[in-house]
Amino acid sequence: MNILSPSVLSIDFNHMGEELAIAEGAGAEYIHVDVMDGMFVPNISFGPPVIKYIRSAVNCVMDVHLMIEEPSRYISVFKECGADILTVHTESCKHLHSTIMAIKKAGMKAGVALNPATPASVLECVINDVDMVLVMSVNPGFGGQKFISSALEKIRNVKALAEANNADPDIEVDGGITTENVGQVLKAGANVIVAGSAVFNGNIKENIAAFQRILRECE
Ligand code: DX5
Numbered sequence: 040m041n042i043l044s045p046s047v048l049s050i051d052f053n054h055m056g057e058e059l060a061i062a063e064g065a066g067a068e069y070i071h072v073d074v075m076d077g078m079f080v081p082n083i084s085f086g087p088p089v090i091k092y093i094r095s096a097v098n099c100v101m102d103v104h105l106m107i108e109e110p111s112r113y114i115s116v117f118k119e120c121g122a123d124i125l126t127v128h129t130e131s132c133k134h135l136h137s138t139i140m141a142i143k144k145a146g147m148k149a150g151v152a153l154n155p156a157t158p159a160s161v162l163e164c165v166i167n168d169v170d171m172v173l174v175m176s177v178n179p180g181f182g183g184q185k186f187i188s189s190a191l192e193k194i195r196n197v198k199a200l201a202e203a204n205n206a207d208p209d210i211e212v213d214g215g216i217t218t219e220n221v222g223q224v225l226k227a228g229a230n231v232i233v234a235g236s237a238v239f240n241g242n243i244k245e246n247i248a249a250f251q252r253i254l255r256e257c258e
């Protein structure tokens with residue numbers, strides 16, 4: 040099943056509760072929560088108090104994307120915030136395998152994200168341990184950037200690596216996704232679609248409906 044995960048980074052924070060309710064009502068299955076520490080990425084977003092509020096506002100699966108250095112320090116914190124899926128970057132973990140294991144032990148699904156310059160092959164030794172692979176299609180840090188098209192080949196490589204190892208992780212793609220390019224992303228093998236500006240800029244309900252039509256067509 041193809042899933043839409045709207046990114047709250049592009050929400051209107053003055054009307055956060057309202058917009059979250061609209062997104063959930065329009066059929067968003069997941070809500071994507073981008074945590075940035077100003078170290079791993081140049082930007083700082085938000086932390087636990089805001090994430091706890093998001094948890095209380097919607098019943099969607101909370102899909103937390105950590106763009107922070109050494110995320111292993113904060114696994115229990117994000118569990119307490121109500122994360123269902125916790126995704127860490129390969130580039131920010133000294134001990135990726137043990138971090139994945141700790142996320143699962145804490146009772147969350149474990150995702151691993153790859154920056155645009157990181158090849159799928161770094162996942163060779165953990166592909167059977169991860170619940171989700173997140174292919175970044177922009178350099179992480181900001182919403183509203185342009186889709187980097189080499190992500191399409193990387194999605195195919197992740198899919199091939201998974202198949203070769205009899206693994207079946209979800210493949211999530213994040214950055215610059217619009218109703219124009221989402222079809223290509225799905226055809227390459229992704230099944231979880233993050234969209235921030237393309238969902239929250241303009242009419243949220245109509246934007247989600249337009250994405251959902253394509254997600255259903257491509258199943
Ligand atoms: C970028 C974040 C994304 C971002 C996507 O670092 O990980 O989740 O919010 O925003 P758009 O869809 O506008 O590129």
Ligand code: ZN
Pocket residue numbers: 046071072073104213233
């Ligand atoms: Zn993200």
